[in-house]
Amino acid sequence: MKKMGYFVILSFVILLSACSFGESTDEKLSNILTEIYDSESDYRDVQSELVEMEKKEQSNFQSMMELTKDQKEELTKQVDATAKLLEERLGLVEKEAASIKLASEKLKNLETLISETEDEKDRTNLQKIEEALKNRYAAYDNLTEQYNALANLQEELYNLLITDDAQVSTIQEKVKDVNEQNKVVQKAVEQFNVLTEQLNQVKEEVFTLLQKEK
Numbered sequence: 001m002k003k004m005g006y007f008v009i010l011s012f013v014i015l016l017s018a019c020s021f022g023e024s025t026d027e028k029l030s031n032i033l034t035e036i037y038d039s040e041s042d043y044r045d046v047q048s049e050l051v052e053m054e055k056k057e058q059s060n061f062q063s064m065m066e067l068t069k070d071q072k073e074e075l076t077k078q079v080d081a082t083a084k085l086l087e088e089r090l091g092l093v094e095k096e097a098a099s100i101k102l103a104s105e106k107l108k109n110l111e112t113l114i115s116e117t118e119d120e121k122d123r124t125n126l127q128k129i130e131e132a133l134k135n136r137y138a139a140y141d142n143l144t145e146q147y148n149a150l151a152n153l154q155e156e157l158y159n160l161l162i163t164d165d166a167q168v169s170t171i172q173e174k175v176k177d178v179n180e181q182n183k184v185v186q187k188a189v190e191q192f193n194v195l196t197e198q199l200n201q202v203k204e205e206v207f208t209l210l211q212k213e214k
Contacts, residue, residue, distance in 0.1 A: 026210040042099035132199040143188040
């Protein structure tokens with residue numbers, strides 16, 4: 001079973017240098033994006049722990065695959081420990097998902113700013129950021145869905161290892177399923193990161209345009 005790398009963290013808010021913009025559009029936008037960034041704090045905080053759990057779980061799996069049916073007691077012990085790691089890992093994913101959900105709810109503040117912005121060019125630029133944010137959050141939702149599907153397959157595989165009548169061919173087929181789903185997850189990770197980079201670019205372009213118009 002191939003190692004599954006998790007989310008590459010790309011901060012999408014580059015904080016502006018300390019300036020006073022009064023109640024200008026760029027200041028309001030900066031405040032909204034800062035709120036969104038702060039709301040994603042739990043998402044950022046769990047990343048390193050998730051990576052460590054995945055590494056440990058992968059190490060456990062490799063160790064389990066080296067055991068035989070005659071070593072049932074040790075195999076069961078390792079499967080139980082690995083299943084517990086998986087459960088804890090999914091708990092962290094739930095925590096980060098809640099963080100992303102909270103951040104996405106802040107989009108309503110951006111929608112309000114757009115509706116209150118009279119200048120057509122400014123409104124168009126704000127809508128570009130809104131679209132980029134929505135695309136990123138949609139990609140995250142897909143990533144989480146695929147990640148959880150992978151975790152379910154991994155759990156099924158662990159259970160097969162301690163099933164007395166499980167055939168080697170059945171276990172091999174499940175390993176194949178896990179690896180195929182892992183590829184799907186990796187593509188979802190890549191898409192999420194591409195959209196995060198695009199959001200960074202759009203944000204910087206919009207702030208540059210807004211400040212030039214002052």
